[in-house]
Amino acid sequence: MPERRLFDSYGRIADDLRISVTDRCNFRCIYCMPAEGLKWLARDDILRYEEIVRLARIFVERYGVRTIRITGGEPLVRVKLEELVGMINAIDPTLDITMTTNGVLLRQKAQALKDAGLKRINISLDTLHMDRFQEMARSDAFVRVMDGITAAREAGLGPIKLNMVVMKGRNDDEVVDFARLARAEGYEVRFIEFMPLDGDNIWTNEQVVPSLRIQEQIEDQFPLVPYNDPRPGPATRYTFADGAPGGVGFISSVSQAFCTACNRIRLTAEGGLRTCLFSLHETPLRDLMRSGVSDDHLGSVIEGAIWRKEEGHLINKPGFIKPAKNMSQIGG
Ligand code: SAM
Ligand code: SF4
Numbered sequence: 001m002p003e004r005r006l007f008d009s010y011g012r013i014a015d016d017l018r019i020s021v022t023d024r025c026n027f028r029c030i031y032c033m034p035a036e037g038l039k040w041l042a043r044d045d046i047l048r049y050e051e052i053v054r055l056a057r058i059f060v061e062r063y064g065v066r067t068i069r070i071t072g073g074e075p076l077v078r079v080k081l082e083e084l085v086g087m088i089n090a091i092d093p094t095l096d097i098t099m100t101t102n103g104v105l106l107r108q109k110a111q112a113l114k115d116a117g118l119k120r121i122n123i124s125l126d127t128l129h130m131d132r133f134q135e136m137a138r139s140d141a142f143v144r145v146m147d148g149i150t151a152a153r154e155a156g157l158g159p160i161k162l163n164m165v166v167m168k169g170r171n172d173d174e175v176v177d178f179a180r181l182a183r184a185e186g187y188e189v190r191f192i193e194f195m196p197l198d199g200d201n202i203w204t205n206e207q208v209v210p211s212l213r214i215q216e217q218i219e220d221q222f223p224l225v226p227y228n229d230p231r232p233g234p235a236t237r238y239t240f241a242d243g244a245p246g247g248v249g250f251i252s253s254v255s256q257a258f259c260t261a262c263n264r265i266r267l268t269a270e271g272g273l274r275t276c277l278f279s280l281h282e283t284p285l286r287d288l289m290r291s292g293v294s295d296d297h298l299g300s301v302i303e304g305a306i307w308r309k310e311e312g313h314l315i316n317k318p319g320f321i322k323p324a325k326n327m328s329q330i331g332g
Pocket of ligand 2 (some may be wrong): 025026027029032033048072073074102124327328
């Protein structure tokens with residue numbers, strides 16, 4: 001049993017940790033990263049695997065964190081990522097270790113990740129058309145991503161979740177096709193509202209397609225029934241009323257913020273603890289760790305940071321300030 005839980009001042013418990021292992025990426029998705037890339041962190045500024053594992057152990061053993069999601073940037077560009085998965089798994093093999101990836105390196109990595117203890121995977125896919133993929137991800141790797149999804153399935157990383165960021169006028173005409181794909185392949189497709197975390201500052205509210213509109217389009221073709229989630233999270237999940245395999249989920253960060261139930265915290269690649277995607281401050285842990293402080297000391301800093309977690313984000317409200325970091329620098 002953990003010594004205690006990570007409460008914030010609004011009574012929420014943080015037990016879902018997202019760890020970004022790199023700020024780098026081999027794609028340049030239009031809603032995330034500028035075409036020319038960003039100024040990457042220096043190698044020494046990024047947490048080493050041993051440092052990540054030390055923090056993960058504190059979160060798991062002291063504070064009862066049960067879910068660890070590895071993300072980035074693109075996590076699979078970090079060398080030997082499966083070793084990190086194995087090291088985290090060794091803390092507690094019953095941990096729910098998951099990953100979000102663009103999928104392009106999965107043909108090479110899926111089996112090693114599964115063998116190391118990865119339990120589940122979310123693969124980002126915004127379109128089923130190669131030309132559109134080129135426009136949205138600014139990459140020609142469509143076929144490799146599709147093959148990566150197959151590789152993940154073959155490695156036993158199912159049930160596979162696909163993340164689709166829906167942008168008005170870009171790919172919103174494909175939501176029913178994605179629902180059809182979910183049914184055909186048994187995937188869960190998560191429709192994510194476009195958030196103001198892009199590196200190009202192109203976000204406007206007009207480009208956000210509210211989840212309810214997406215749901216209406218899907219229900220016209222395929223009626224849905226709410227799924228009683230044993231592990232409630234930010235996605236509102238549904239299965240198909242006719243019993244077809246797969247399902248859909250909606251992440252309505254903009255139109256129906258789920259902040260009151262938010263149990264997430266994030267560690268950036270350089271060791272900053274963030275309590276909200278839209279935090280304007282983070283608590284730097286890397287230099288503290290490197291200065292030789294004890295786990296007790298780190299724990300008290302972590303507890304203080306979580307206690308100060310924001311009540312919620314202010315998108316579309318007066319006072320909203322876009323964070324200086326974009327999604328790939330935070331870890332989505
Ligand atoms: N590179 C990996 C990937 O794309 O799956 C992991 C990191 S990526 C930052 C994590 C998730 O954030 C992806 O599913 C991506 O689609 C999503 N994302 C990035 N920018 C976003 C934005 N501005 N609004 C909503 N979701 C976004
Ligand atoms: Fe890279 Fe993921 Fe951002 Fe796309 S969403 S640019 S794949 S980090």
